[in-house]
Amino acid sequence: MKYMVLIAGSEEDRAAIPEADRMNAYAQIRTWWNEQSDAGRILEGYELQPAETATTVRRDPAGNLTITDGPFVEAKEAVGGYAIIDVADLDEAISLVSGWPAEVTLEIRPVTER
Numbered sequence: 001m002k003y004m005v006l007i008a009g010s011e012e013d014r015a016a017i018p019e020a021d022r023m024n025a026y027a028q029i030r031t032w033w034n035e036q037s038d039a040g041r042i043l044e045g046y047e048l049q050p051a052e053t054a055t056t057v058r059r060d061p062a063g064n065l066t067i068t069d070g071p072f073v074e075a076k077e078a079v080g081g082y083a084i085i086d087v088a089d090l091d092e093a094i095s096l097v098s099g100w101p102a103e104v105t106l107e108i109r110p111v112t113e114r
């Protein structure tokens with residue numbers, strides 16, 4: 001079964017981490033990512049540019065569009081990346097993301113395949 005894993009965290013908190021510690025965390029994440037990808041559990045995924053680069057498009061009930069710079073919600077955490085994983089079930093998805101080697105919020109959602 002395929003799931004999308006949304007990887008969220010505080011960009012502000014991440015920026016406050018000393019450079020050497022941040023680079024070490026990224027190295028651990030790359031190692032974990034490559035292991036899962038090589039095993040066929042991660043199908044694709046990307047790190048996203050900072051939330052300040054986002055553009056939000058809203059459509060109201062009348063069909064009018066509002067286009068604004070920035071993320072669609074005011075929150076401390078923002079989605080910073082995603083992965084599409086292919087595992088047997090939600091339990092395996094939880095087990096897989098439980099190995100993520102850094103402080104972060106991971107949201108798992110089933111993918112609708114049509």
